[in-house]
Amino acid sequence: MAHIVILGAGLGGMPAAYEMRNEVGKQHEVTVINASEYFQFVPSNPWVGVGWRKHEDITIPIEPALKSNKINFIAQAVTQIEPNKNRLTLANGETVGYDYLIIATGPKLAFEEVEGLGPAGFTHSICTLAHAEKAYGGYQELLDNPGPVVMGAAQGASCFGPAYEYSMIVETALRQAKRRDKVPMTYITSEPYIGHLGLGGVGDSKGMMESAMRQRHIKWITNAKVIKVENGKMFVDEHNNEAEVIKQHEVPFNYSMMLPAFKGVDAVANVTELCNPRGFVKVDEYQRNPTHKNIYAAGVCIAIPPVEATPVPTGTPKTGYMIESMVTAIVHNIANEVNGKEPTEKGTWNAICLADFGDTGAAFVAMPQIPPRNLTWFKTGKWVHAAKIAFEKYFLGKMKKGSSEPMFEKYILKLLGIERLK
Numbered sequence: 001m002a003h004i005v006i007l008g009a010g011l012g013g014m015p016a017a018y019e020m021r022n023e024v025g026k027q028h029e030v031t032v033i034n035a036s037e038y039f040q041f042v043p044s045n046p047w048v049g050v051g052w053r054k055h056e057d058i059t060i061p062i063e064p065a066l067k068s069n070k071i072n073f074i075a076q077a078v079t080q081i082e083p084n085k086n087r088l089t090l091a092n093g094e095t096v097g098y099d100y101l102i103i104a105t106g107p108k109l110a111f112e113e114v115e116g117l118g119p120a121g122f123t124h125s126i127c128t129l130a131h132a133e134k135a136y137g138g139y140q141e142l143l144d145n146p147g148p149v150v151m152g153a154a155q156g157a158s159c160f161g162p163a164y165e166y167s168m169i170v171e172t173a174l175r176q177a178k179r180r181d182k183v184p185m186t187y188i189t190s191e192p193y194i195g196h197l198g199l200g201g202v203g204d205s206k207g208m209m210e211s212a213m214r215q216r217h218i219k220w221i222t223n224a225k226v227i228k229v230e231n232g233k234m235f236v237d238e239h240n241n242e243a244e245v246i247k248q249h250e251v252p253f254n255y256s257m258m259l260p261a262f263k264g265v266d267a268v269a270n271v272t273e274l275c276n277p278r279g280f281v282k283v284d285e286y287q288r289n290p291t292h293k294n295i296y297a298a299g300v301c302i303a304i305p306p307v308e309a310t311p312v313p314t315g316t317p318k319t320g321y322m323i324e325s326m327v328t329a330i331v332h333n334i335a336n337e338v339n340g341k342e343p344t345e346k347g348t349w350n351a352i353c354l355a356d357f358g359d360t361g362a363a364f365v366a367m368p369q370i371p372p373r374n375l376t377w378f379k380t381g382k383w384v385h386a387a388k389i390a391f392e393k394y395f396l397g398k399m400k401k402g403s404s405e406p407m408f409e410k411y412i413l414k415l416l417g418i419e420r421l422k
Contacts, residue, residue, distance in 0.1 A: 158315025172358025
């Protein structure tokens with residue numbers, strides 16, 4: 001009997017557990033380890049930040065969902081990974097052995113790389129549910145004391161969609177509250193242009209996203225490096241395409257949300273032969289670490305090079321469909337290994353995103369994510385807002401029931417009228 005341990009219970013870890021249980025059968029043991037006792041649907045965090053969702057709307061308790069599928073659950077943080085001993089150490093001092101390990105931890109948020117950035121400093125975040133709840137508190141204060149708003153993503157950030165989403169959602173919420181006329185908005189991003197998305201753009205994303213920003217009277221600064229943040233003021237260097245500083249900005253704000261750069265979580269990053277210098281897990285074409293071949297990884301925690309060099313560093317996003325395809329490949333490869341076969345499956349590294357703008361939205365498909373592409377698809381409309389709401393309900397329902405089917409592929413591709421991406 002093999003013991004398969006999954007580290008992390010997010011968009012990658014939970015589906016991995018269900019798929020693994022379905023694929024390897026009851027003769028093998030599957031265990032999920034996660035610091036939190038609840039699963040949260042992270043794509044809904046921008047809604048939490050304006051009070052459109054609450055904790056109970058986007059979370060489910062992990063243990064009952066896993067237990068009903070005969071999957072073990074340990075609600076502890078992992079403090080040490082010892083690959084040579086196939087052993088994990090938990091925060092309570094206990095150890096857990098494994099035959100195969102799937103790392104799906106998500107990232108560490110590197111707020112410390114910019115002075116004054118983050119919830120411990122002077123800007124908010126929507127990267128976690130707790131951060132989004134705090135951001136909502138700040139938004140409520142903004143309603144009482146309207147003034148300039150700064151949104152965006154700092155240098156090294158790799159997940160730009162939520163920054164655009166939250167900017168547009170806040171703008172919509174302010175209009176609904178009849179406060180928009182009192183709130184100048186500026187979007188600050190390390191991207192070389194609006195709509196770059198860390199993907200080198202997708203179709204006409206530049207023109208369409210710029211148009212959306214203009215229609216909503218949101219100014220922007222691109223090729224931006226945030227130098228530091230003080231109370232009510234952000235210091236930003238704007239660069240040209242040769243990475244030369246062409247202007248230095250002091251941008252005032254009453255309220256700000258800035259996404260940080262990501263790093264690998266400490267327990268993973270501390271295993272130097274497992275990771276790159278940023279602490280992201282190195283994987284081969286089968287999602288398997290080249291050094292420790294019984295360790296697999298999926299999602300934001302894996303090392304993927306930037307799509308292209310940019311004047312200010314930008315990372316590459318890992319969207320839900322991409323994570324799902326990595327997970328499915330891992331499950332089949334481990335199933336092959338426990339049956340004495342070699343790994344054969346490879347993840348489909350294509351990008352799909354539904355970005356809500358509060359009362360409308362944008363959807364894009366990039367296949368593959370690194371150009372040139374076989375398929376480029378980008379559209380906007382009110383239907384995207386409705387589709388994301390429907391998918392939130394669909395995904396949470398499937399997680400609660402323990403579904404092992406590929407949800408992004410089944411739901412979103414069908415919704416968009418696109419055949420399976422290969």
